Amino acid sequence: MRPKKMEDVARLAGVSTATVSRVLNNPELVSGDTRQKVADAIRQLDYRVNLAARSLRTNQTRTIAVVLPTIADPVINRMVEAVEDVAITAGYTLLLCSTRGDAAREQTYIELLTQQTVADGVLYISPRATPDNVLALDQEDMPLVLCNYLVERESVPCLLLDHVSSTYQTTAHLLALGHRRIALLNLAAPYYYPARMRLKGFLSAYTEAGIEPDPSLCIEIDQPTYVNDDWYAAIDGLLARADRPSAIVAFNDEVALEVYAVCRERGLRIPHDISVTGCDDILSSRYLEPPLTTVSVPAAEQGKRAVRALLKRLARPHSRIPHETRLSVELVVRGSITAVGQGVPEV
Amino acid sequence: MRPKKMEDVARLAGVSTATVSRVLNNPELVSGDTRQKVADAIRQLDYRVNLAARSLRTNQTRTIAVVLPTIADPVINRMVEAVEDVAITAGYTLLLCSTRGDAAREQTYIELLTQQTVADGVLYISPRATPDNVLALDQEDMPLVLCNYLVERESVPCLLLDHVSSTYQTTAHLLALGHRRIALLNLAAPYYYPARMRLKGFLSAYTEAGIEPDPSLCIEIDQPTYVNDDWYAAIDGLLARADRPSAIVAFNDEVALEVYAVCRERGLRIPHDISVTGCDDILSSRYLEPPLTTVSVPAAEQGKRAVRALLKRLARPHSRIPHETRLSVELVVRGSITAVGQGVPEV
DNA sequence: GGGTTTAATGTAATCGATTACAGCATGTCA
DNA sequence: TGACATGCTGTAATCGATTACATTAAACCC
Numbered sequence: 001m002r003p004k005k006m007e008d009v010a011r012l013a014g015v016s017t018a019t020v021s022r023v024l025n026n027p028e029l030v031s032g033d034t035r036q037k038v039a040d041a042i043r044q045l046d047y048r049v050n051l052a053a054r055s056l057r058t059n060q061t062r063t064i065a066v067v068l069p070t071i072a073d074p075v076i077n078r079m080v081e082a083v084e085d086v087a088i089t090a091g092y093t094l095l096l097c098s099t100r101g102d103a104a105r106e107q108t109y110i111e112l113l114t115q116q117t118v119a120d121g122v123l124y125i126s127p128r129a130t131p132d133n134v135l136a137l138d139q140e141d142m143p144l145v146l147c148n149y150l151v152e153r154e155s156v157p158c159l160l161l162d163h164v165s166s167t168y169q170t171t172a173h174l175l176a177l178g179h180r181r182i183a184l185l186n187l188a189a190p191y192y193y194p195a196r197m198r199l200k201g202f203l204s205a206y207t208e209a210g211i212e213p214d215p216s217l218c219i220e221i222d223q224p225t226y227v228n229d230d231w232y233a234a235i236d237g238l239l240a241r242a243d244r245p246s247a248i249v250a251f252n253d254e255v256a257l258e259v260y261a262v263c264r265e266r267g268l269r270i271p272h273d274i275s276v277t278g279c280d281d282i283l284s285s286r287y288l289e290p291p292l293t294t295v296s297v298p299a300a301e302q303g304k305r306a307v308r309a310l311l312k313r314l315a316r317p318h319s320r321i322p323h324e325t326r327l328s329v330e331l332v333v334r335g336s337i338t339a340v341g342q343g344v345p346e347v
Numbered sequence: 348m349r350p351k352k353m354e355d356v357a358r359l360a361g362v363s364t365a366t367v368s369r370v371l372n373n374p375e376l377v378s379g380d381t382r383q384k385v386a387d388a389i390r391q392l393d394y395r396v397n398l399a400a401r402s403l404r405t406n407q408t409r410t411i412a413v414v415l416p417t418i419a420d421p422v423i424n425r426m427v428e429a430v431e432d433v434a435i436t437a438g439y440t441l442l443l444c445s446t447r448g449d450a451a452r453e454q455t456y457i458e459l460l461t462q463q464t465v466a467d468g469v470l471y472i473s474p475r476a477t478p479d480n481v482l483a484l485d486q487e488d489m490p491l492v493l494c495n496y497l498v499e500r501e502s503v504p505c506l507l508l509d510h511v512s513s514t515y516q517t518t519a520h521l522l523a524l525g526h527r528r529i530a531l532l533n534l535a536a537p538y539y540y541p542a543r544m545r546l547k548g549f550l551s552a553y554t555e556a557g558i559e560p561d562p563s564l565c566i567e568i569d570q571p572t573y574v575n576d577d578w579y580a581a582i583d584g585l586l587a588r589a590d591r592p593s594a595i596v597a598f599n600d601e602v603a604l605e606v607y608a609v610c611r612e613r614g615l616r617i618p619h620d621i622s623v624t625g626c627d628d629i630l631s632s633r634y635l636e637p638p639l640t641t642v643s644v645p646a647a648e649q650g651k652r653a654v655r656a657l658l659k660r661l662a663r664p665h666s667r668i669p670h671e672t673r674l675s676v677e678l679v680v681r682g683s684i685t686a687v688g689q690g691v692p693e694v
Numbered sequence: 695g696g697g698t699t700t701a702a703t704g705t706a707a708t709c710g711a712t713t714a715c716a717g718c719a720t721g722t723c724a
Numbered sequence: 725t726g727a728c729a730t731g732c733t734g735t736a737a738t739c740g741a742t743t744a745c746a747t748t749a750a751a752c753c754c
Contacts, residue, residue, distance in 0.1 A: 003463060005710060016734045021712055031732060048462035052402035053710035056739050061399070066443075072428055077419040084445055088452065093459070096413075096441040098431055105435065112440070115395035116350060117740095257634040264636075284631035287604040289611075352740060363704050368742055378702060400740035403709050464710095699752075708742085715737100721730075 004047040013041035024049065055117060064310060065095040065119035067109060069126050074282040075252075075299045076125060079147065082303035083123060090311050095119050099126070106133060114140045121310045123147065127194045143317070145310040147302060149193045150324065157313075157321045159306045162328050163197035164204070166295045167249060169331040170277050171205035174247045178340035179275065183217040183238055183245040185231070185255055195220070195251075202249065217245055231255050235262045239274075246274060246340055253278035253285050256292055256336075275337035290335030297329050351394040360388035371396065402464060411657060412442040412466035414456060416473050421629040422599075422646045423472060426494065429650035430470060437658050442466050446473070453480060461487045468657045470494065474541045490664070492657040494649060496540045497671065504660075504668045506653045509675050510544035511551070513642045514596060516678040517624050518552035521594045525687035526622065530564040530585055530592040532578070532602055542567070542598075549596065564592055578602050582609045586621075593621060593687055600625035600632050603639055603683075622684035637682030644676050 010017045015034060022029045023038040030038070041047075055061050064087055068076055084094055095118065099106040110133045112118055121143035124134060131151055137144050138156055146158040167184070174182050184202045187195040199218065206213040219238065221230050238245065239262055250256040256278030263270055270276050270290055278285060281296040309321050357364045362381060369376045370385040377385070388394070402408050411434055415423055431441055442465065446453040457480045459465055468490035471481060478498055484491050485503055493505040514531065521529050531549045534542040546565065553560040566585065568577050585592065586609055597603040603625030610617055617623050617637055625632060628643040656668050 006712095007710080017711080018713075018735080019733060022733090025712080029732075034732080048458070050403070050464045050710050051462065052399050052408070052464040053739090054712075055399035056397070056403050056710080056741085057712045059739080070428065071418055072421070072424040074419070077424070080443075081417065081419055081445065081447070084443065085447075088455070093465075094443040096427075096431065096443045098428065100428070100432075108435070111395070115398065117397045117399040118440075254630065257631060260634055282631075283601065284604060284629075284634075287607055287631075288634065289636040353742095354740080364741080365705080365743075366703060369703090372742080376702075381702080397740050400709090401742075403711085403740080404742045406709080695754105697753090699750105701750080702748085704747075705745085707744085710739105712738085713736100716733100716735080718733085719731090722728085724725100724727090 003050075004045045006047070006049070008045055009038065009041045009047050012045060013037045059116065061118065061120050062091055063093045063095050063119045064307065065097055065109075065113050065122045067097045067099065067106070067113075067122060067124045067126060069099055069101055069128055071096070071098055075280050075297060078299035079125060079303035079306075082300035083307045086304050086307045086311070092120075092311070101128065103130070106130065110136060113137065114142060116140075116142065121145070121314050123306055123310055124149070125306075128192055130191065143310060143313045145306050145313070147306050154323050157306075157309045157323060157325070159302050159309070159325045160327070161194070161297050161299075161302060162326050163194040164201035166279055166297075166329050167198040167201035168205045169201075169329075170249050170279075170293075170295060171202050172208070173331060173333070174249070174275060174277070174337065175205060175209045175211065177275070177337065179247040180211065180340075181214060181217065181243065181245040182247045182249060183219065185234065185238075185248060185250045185259070186218065186220050187251055188220045188222040198251070221251075231258045232262065235259050236266075239263070239266055239268065244274070247337065248274065248276050250276065250278045252280045253282045253292060253294055256294070257284075257288075260288060260292075270336050271338040277337060281332055286334065288336070293334045293336045294332050295329050296332050298327050302327055350397075351392045353394070353396070355392055356385065356388045356394050359392065360384045406463065408465065408467050409438055410440045410442050410466045411654065412444055412456075412460050412469045414444045414446065414453070414460075414469060414471045414473060416446055416448055416475055418443070418445055422627050422644060425646035426472060426650035426653075429647035430654045433651050433654045433658070439467075439658070448475065450477070453477065457483060460484065461489060463487075463489065468492070468661050470653055470657055471496070472653075475539050477538065490657060490660045492653050492660070494653050501670050504653075504656045504670060504672070506649050506656070506672045507674070508541070508644050508646075508649060509673050510541040511548035513626055513644075513676050514545040514548035515552045516548075516676075517596050517626075517640075517642060518549050519555070520678060520680070521596070521622060521624070521684065522552060522556045522558065524622070524684065526594040527558065527687070528561060528564060528590065528592040529594045529596060530566060532581065532585075532595060532597045532606070533565065533567050534598055535567045535569040545598070568598075578605045579609065582606050583613075586610065586613055586615065591621070594684065595621065595623050597623065597625045599627045600629045600639060600641055603641070604631075604635075607635060607639075618683050618685040624684060628679055633681065635683070640681045640683045641679050642676050643679050645674050649674055 006017045006020050009020050019030060019034060020038055023035050027035055087094055097109040113122055122137055123145050125147040127148040134151055144156055146156055148160060150158045150160060171182060186198055219234050221234055235258055248259055250259055256276055259276050268274050278292050278294040281294045285292040285294050312319055313321060353364045353367050356367050366377060366381060367385055370382050374382055434441055444456040460469055469484055470492050472494040474495040481498055491503055493503055495507060497505045497507060518529060533545055566581050568581055582605055595606055597606055603623055606623050615621050625639050625641040628641045632639040632641050659666055660668060
């Protein structure tokens with residue numbers, strides 16, 4: 001059965017298509033009487049507008065593209081769910097563009113998106129954003145909001161977690177517990193915004209305490225794709241050292257998991273022999289033995305704010321939106337850290 | 348700057364729009380010479396087709412809608428990533444529809460999708476599928492593939508994990524280890540396909556061993572939304588019993604995490620006092636203490652096959668596609684289980 | 695060479711909505 | 725009563741592609 005067109009509705013209701021369209025989009029322009037007739041006809045025929053036709057005519061898609069490196073990440077997960085909640089309420093639909101750290105794929109998506117007929121706006125969730133792509137989108141007048149990355153161009157709103165504070169709080173806490181040899185397991189910094197900030201927070205905690213950090217304990221892993229292989233070697237190397245650190249600040253909870261595994265292999269007890277912290281507070285963190293000290297991040301809140309900013313821009317293209325928003329994070333202390341020398345060896 | 352239209356390209360290349368369109372869609376109909384000229388013009392103007400216009404004319408969107416209960420689930424995650432990999436290669440884009448177990452929201456999405464101008468096909472990843480919705484889609488001639496749910500209608504391809512085998516393997520293994528009081532922590536069965544199958548597998552392992560299961564150990568939790576609250580109480584109640592089971596088969600790894608937590612609280616040691624198993628083999632399972640015995644499921648493979656089936660149907664609407672495909676799962680034995688009476692109490 | 699097929703291209707209708715503009719009836723005011 | 729505003733509705737152009745059909749030229753065959 002051929003899907004119904006506006007013309008069918010118009011005929012049944014005894015009006016013109018213009019009136020039907022008005023009932024749908026500007027009901028206040030139509031008399032209550034006609035409105036009722038049209039509404040009845042629509043119901044009777046189970047009519048739905050053809051979105052392709054509408055898009056063609058109005059140049060709007062009511063779609064938001066979400067560009068992200070992967071959805072298989074607990075933090076991004078929470079963000080996207082929040083984004084969808086807000087978007088659907090506003091009548092928008094989500095186009096999923098996961099790049100998997102693959103530049104070619106990202107390029108494909110960017111090209112798809114720069115033709116304005118696919119999405120009305122782009123939410124770019126990518127700590128690893130390639131500025132060129134981001135700026136290209138902005139250049140083409142595609143409304144754009146960035147998450148977890150900061151570009152200089154004032155016109156692009158950027159929503160950030162306070163990554164500096166994340167490592168600062170963690171490191172300061174460990175220093176206060178008497179730790180002096182703290183290792184940072186970080187991602188390589190170029191283009192990776194959070195990593196740069198984490199390093200900054202780590203160092204500033206040291207500086208504030210008036211202590212000199214050991215640069216050889218700042219490990220950077222180059223991990224362009226979202227795979228966890230390289231970490232193991234790095235951690236193992238770290239723990240094999242004679243001057244092994246007394247605490248490890250891991251890039252995130254998943255890396256901390258790997259630290260747990262290496263410690264177990266080497267017979268190191270957490271926290272007695274070594275303190276460990278993570279970041280993100282993923283579900284399993286609190287179930288580990290010992291439960292992982294980590295940093296809880298407001299991912300959902302970030303997602304909500306980001307999409308709200310985007311919706312605002314879509315509604316009023318020249319509305320002022322703050323260029324930089326920084327959401328605070330919170331240290332969650334659990335059993336995986338202890339004061340230096342306070343370890344209670346068992347057995 | 349106004350986006351380029353096909354007409355602009357045609358003018359620059361000195362041909363008609365029909366020819367430009369042919370270069371794009373049926374290059375073999377155009378002479379090499381003209382093809383080159385058009386290609387040059389396209390490049391020079393940085394022209395992209397207007398997808399809304401194309402959709403309107405061709406009635407195709409090159410979009411696949413993925414309906415799922417949540418993306419914050421490790422198994423669904425892996426499936427969706429695989430789906431996207433295949434889809435993008437075939438030139439398709441993904442529309443994300445996460446229902447969050449909310450019937451109204453699911454309804455909204457279904458209505459959106461039944462107007463054929465949004466997506467060419469639907470991949471319904473939902474163990475909790477409401478058959479009415481599914482059948483409505485099929486009724487409207489929307490190409491449809493189901494994951495983790497089985498409907499009778501032959502026209503709908505269903506891709507299933509072998510949930511029966513999952514609990515069967517686990518339970519049989521535990522029975523072989525001498526366990527006789529094994530608890531099953533299951534989801535409530537109505538409309539929840541995997542749960543029904545899990546129960547079946549659990550019982551058939553007992554039957555095969557010629558042992559009578561204790562019905563009071565088959566716990567069913569009603570969990571319409573994806574929240575983990577009710578499990579705690581159920582687990583705690585189970586472990587408080589005087590005739591506490593010697594093993595627990597948890598619905599999935601996340602539930603098993605909760606079991607670990609309750610055991611810790613109650614001072615029960617795994618596996619010495621009680622054996623625990625999960626399902627899905629999520630990342631953290633192997634990092635637990637002790638590492639969790641679980642069932643590894645080919646989620647990515649399932650996603651790939653599902654989308655391939657859908658693409659096949661899109662290409663040839665009346666191609667024969669197997670109605671039911673069942674992918675086998677594999678028991679992964681780790682330290683969380685042991686033979687009855689073999690527990691080596693420490694200290 | 696005349697007729698017929700084949701290849702390459704153009705003309706114009708079409709997809710299904712939105713909306714500028716026009717028209718008409720009614721109400722309001724001096 | 726006439727001038728004008730207001731409210732409601734219809735007519736028809738338009739968005740940017742695709743494609744059936746027509747046209748022309750070249751190739752081929754006997």
